[in-house]
Amino acid sequence: MSFGAVDMEEESGAAAAAAAAEEIRRLPAEVNWEMLDKSRFFVLGAALFSGVSAALYPAVVVKTHLQVAPPPQAATATATAAAILRRDGLRGFYRGFGASLAGTVPARALYMAALEATKSSVGSAAVRLGVSEPTASAVASAAAGVSAAVAAQVVWTPVDVMSQRLMVQTAASCRYRGGADAFRKILLADGVRGLYRGFGLSILTYAPSNAVWWSTYAVAQRCLWRAVGHERSESCTSLMAVQGASAAVAGAASALVTMPLDTVKTRLQVMEADAAARPTLASTVRGLLKEGGWAACYRGLGPRWGSMSLSAATMVTTYEFLKRLSAKEGSLG
Template structure:
């Protein structure tokens, strides 16, 4: 199937699912390793009050590297890798929803909007507990914590990675019960559902516009690689205010989205809603290029054997 700009779109029914999932997990893991430091920096910037510790993305990167070493940029990473499960659920939901919506409306923007939002709803239901734990681990600085909970030392020695994770999980459960692992769930949905729902239509929109402006022999993959970051920057800018509120709710243990929003505006003004935006865009740009190129390539590599020769790129 091709859209009106003649950019090939591989649908779910064209794929060899086993190959798709195996290659997809490998690709996602490589992406997470490369962008995780900026995810950690973004979270710390969003949680800190004003510019009390870090002045910006570069300043945070240098200070963390200097005081905590390279390992400091990967705090909570092992826990965060469990979101690979939600990533596969996201892709599956997105593709199946596109297929379902196509029965009623074959407009690519409509299919992308509905599928992107639905996929994010499913993924966030799995991701939020993992995010809550990993974010508290991200807040652990050398000898102190920026969040509610601090990893306890044992006989003066710092706990190992899995010991720290267990300690944080126990503290969250003692303080808030099972609900503590879904703190900020609504805020996450209000952040990531719009982000996902907006990203896909903008991605196809930019690809179509670039296709109409470039020569016919311009590789589609190049247009898609440019469209991805443009869509990510657009979606990140539109949803960053809610992302700041989400981080505050989850890390500081607040229960009200509205009160958190009002407090943020009162203390830091409207500019407080832009905190972490540059780190978010910086992390989104390279990762989105890799995701787009990887995802489109992954789908091509996962084509059912009988369809390989029928596709022209």
């Protein structure tokens, strides 16, 4: 190889490195864990995410009804929503919301703490090992997603079990008088094991889902910023638009991939325990397939797809906004 070719390769490498550095410079400033005022972060986060959860809760109720309905009663999302409204009024869309909200604050706190701490430590370690910044960002986001999902499920699984049972009961078939009553009755009937029914499946569902979601979100954001060519100083509106679009794509893909697992998990958590034949993962899957084949595993896909896309876009824009509100003075430059 001639010296001229070597020089050309070196120049090409230098140009690529310069282009990568310029791309990073043009991206909006990342607010990492060390830059946050933690007390402000958790207090504001609890308030903001409680509001978002309230707005999206009806879609979760409709999705849950569709997943647990037996074949003769299976209907479309619209028909299910109309039936809930006709039978229970608007109150029917918020059954179990109190129990869900009570768990949202500690679960979100654990989720956000694990997410940011893991992302910061893994990202820094990857860069020190010589991994390129874009790859390090995607790897750190994936690891952070897994860590956050596992941490949150410690709190969220019992809350999910209680709130889902409250969601599907009607005034005529009311067995639980609220979250506290559901907690007491489930504990008496099944012990702690009853509150953590579906925990393993929840981890199996949400850990890889979160890994894919956060890594896809990081890559999608970078692609969108490259496409629109905005500078670091762009307006908050542009920032939220790019983040929201990236989150919606990641949320929709995640919903499609994890839908069968979510349906099985919901069935397993909602089914009442029977001393003679406690529901197991295998029996739940067999029952679901017997009812309607693989199509039964995708009941409620429409509401879940819409809910997760909207939830993802709303949650992420809220989350990124929250991080900027919680940044320490002078940390953003």
